[in-house]
Amino acid sequence: MQQLKERMPASSSYSVYHEPFVGGGALFFEVQPRQAFLSDINFNLILTLQAIKDNANGVIKDLKNHVTKHNKDYYIKAREKLNTSNLVASEIAALFIYLNKTCYNGLYRVNKAGKFNVPMGSYKNPTILDEKNLLNVSKVLQNADIKHQSFIQTTIRRGDFYYLDPPYHNTYDGYNGQGFSNAEHEELAALCQQIDKEGGLFMLSNSDTEFVYSLYDSKFIIENVQAFRMISCKGHQRGRTNELIIRNYQ
DSSP, rough: HHHHHHSSOOOOGSSSSETTTTTTTHHHHHOOOOSSSEESSOOHHHHHHHHHHHHHHHHHHHHHHHHHOOOOOHHHHHHHHHHHHHOHHHHHHHHHHHHHHHBBOOOHHHOOOOOBBBBBOSSOOOOOOOOOHHHHHHHHHTTTEEEEGGGOOOOOOOOOEEEEEOOOOTSTTTSSSSOOOHEEEEEEEHHHHHHHTTTTTEEEEEEHHHHHHHHTTSSSEEEEEEOOOOOOOOGGGSSEEEEEEEOOOO
């Protein structure tokens, strides 16, 4: 996070903050931009963010119910409910958060049918509900437009800033059941070229691989940094690793 913050453009140098792979939104919540556009291909994630923005108290109420009932049988039933039921937004959001806080390694993974399939983790006392944090998240999200869409649908505007944090090349990419192919990494590089051409600013995080290096113009700043990965279904992909930060500004 510190490495990213040190490389962010000054807030006065851009109009709107965009994060087309919002995920957990760590950088967004860290910098809390005055105006933002957040998007992702994960429908349940986007619905959860929108529900917290619009009805945090409803999400909190449903999470309190999950706290009192949590056990392995309840977890399995909740997972099935998320995958099959027609629920209101606050209920889906609460299920999404509950499952993420209690599943193995905090991993979000779906099968090819788009069904969440992570087993329960072995936590003695997971923090399922952090009411104060959810209310703070809701407050910060008031400055954000939130949309369910692919990164290729990103609107490019001159003078805006784009932080791009895709599924990393040659690492875990099971967030939507389809993976993230080399062709999509190529489309992402093309998007960065377009942002640059149209007068926007971008910063991208990705794996330190020859393939990723080959996609980006030498006119961009490409830096190698060390980061600590916690989320992966494979043990060897967790821990300190080399990553790239690529940007089109000083």
